[in-house]
Amino acid sequence: MRLGSLLLVLIPGIGGCLSVNVDSQKTGFPGPVIESHRLEPGKSTLREAFALLGPPDLILRAGQVDRAYYICWESDYVKLVVSAPLPIPSRRSVDAFILAWGSEELRLARLEFDRAGILRDLQRLDTVISRDGEYVAMDNQIVENFIEDRDRVLRVVGNGGEDEDEDGVVDRTRLRRRGIRDPEPN
Amino acid sequence: MKRRAWAAWVLVSLGGCYFGKRIDDHPFSAEAVAKIEVGKTTKAQVLELLGPPRDIIRLLESEAYMYVRAVEKNTGTFLLVVALSRADKQYDSIAVIINRQDVVTAVGSRFAAGGAEYGFPGE
Secondary structure, eight states: OHHHHHHHHHHHHHHHHEEEEEEEEEESOSHHHHHGGGOOTTTOBHHHHHHHHOSOSEEEEETTEEEEEEEEEEEEEEEEEEEOSSOOTTOSOOEEEEEEEEEEEEEEEEEEEOTTOBEEEEEEEEEEEEOTTOOEEEOHHHHHHHHHHHHHHHHTTTSTTOOBOTTOOBOHHHHHHTTOOOOOOO | OHHHHHHHHHHHHHOOEEEEEEEESOOOOHHHHHTOOTTTOBHHHHHHHHOSOSEEEEOSSEEEEEEEEEEEEEEEEEETTEEEEEEEEEEEEEEEEEETTSBEEEEEEEEOGGGOOOOOTTO
């Protein structure tokens, strides 16, 4: 009876502050990134690229080129979350501690076209970040910030921080929709 | 009384499950996209066929008219202290490149929003 009473009180209590989260997220379609190898810099055109790969996830003018991105992202995580059962006003997250392991896979293709619409540069990124077997202890807010910052860096990888054209016009709408913050003014 | 207490505890502890679907913007017509011909179709015709784009992006010698529709399907379940969740977000999107003469120079479309699926993590 004592054990039953103890469980009756204890387990729902634990359920409020301790949880194991198995989480999968998938965004986009990997096909365009995989197929992008068929394009030939110096020969292929923007028209051919669109016909082969479909519409890009992001396109913008960057200096003397037009830049198009194709992105696909998948993640699988198992997290042990210890969180405060009561919200604390000064914190944005009540999650106090996390042990996580899993993997993320990002596929990205970056195409650059000149004024004539000829493909001048093609770069592909196929990254798997794995934490299999590794235990990572960190604050949930740090995890969120890390993911946001990494997304921003990876999605604009190699562009030298230029998400703006030569007139300084930033494609803010697209960036925001992709969860990318506006660049900080220098 | 004891059984009722246990039954209540089990119900509270088991939690539940959810299915969620989030649709962003209205569907596009593949037939309308098929009517767009590179080198022939004009900007006015594109607007007539597809309506106003979500974004107009200025490029070096042209403009990109971007049409995007997202469908996100979420699945989750809670079992005591274990939570399983999965999110799958896919897009229907159309990009139309229009030159300074207001003529279409490139068009690309993908209709993958229907491919978003419910499921368990890892699927």
